[in-house]
Amino acid sequence: MLDAFKPEIIxxxxxxxxxxxxxxxxxxxxxxxxxxxxGQIYTxxxxxxxxxxxxxxxxxxxxSEKEVIQEALKI
Numbered sequence: 001m002l003d004a005f006k007p008e009i010i011x012x013x014x015x016x017x018x019x020x021x022x023x024x025x026x027x028x029x030x031x032x033x034x035x036x037x038x039g040q041i042y043t044x045x046x047x048x049x050x051x052x053x054x055x056x057x058x059x060x061x062x063x064s065e066k067e068v069i070q071e072a073l074k075i
Contacts (some may be wrong), residue, residue, distance in 0.1 A: 007069055013014055019069065026056055026072045036061050039068040041075055 007026070011018040016029040025042045038061050042054035060071040 005073060007073075017065070021069075021071075021072060022075075024057070024072070026069065030065075034061075035067050036063060037068045039072055041072050054073050 005022050008020040009017065010020050010025070016027065017037050019026045019028065021046050025044075027040045027042070029038055030036075031038050038059060041057045042058050043057050045055045047053050058075060060068055060075070062068040062071060
């Protein structure tokens with residue numbers, strides 16, 4: 001695996017985790033109602049004012065945190 005795509009932890013607490021994977025940001029959390037892990041993938045884009053912002057790309061779900069991160073790596 002390339003080092004550019006190795007997940008880097010930005011922030012973590014007991015309910016959620018924020019990861020940096022390459023140029024993408026992944027927010028992973030556990031949904032107690034569906035009993036599964038969910039991940040939202042954001043990518044860095046430049047808006048019309050020249051600012052760099054995180055834009056939502058897609059969401060992924062899985063049975064484990066590792067599964068969600070692996071799906072995010074594929075995207």
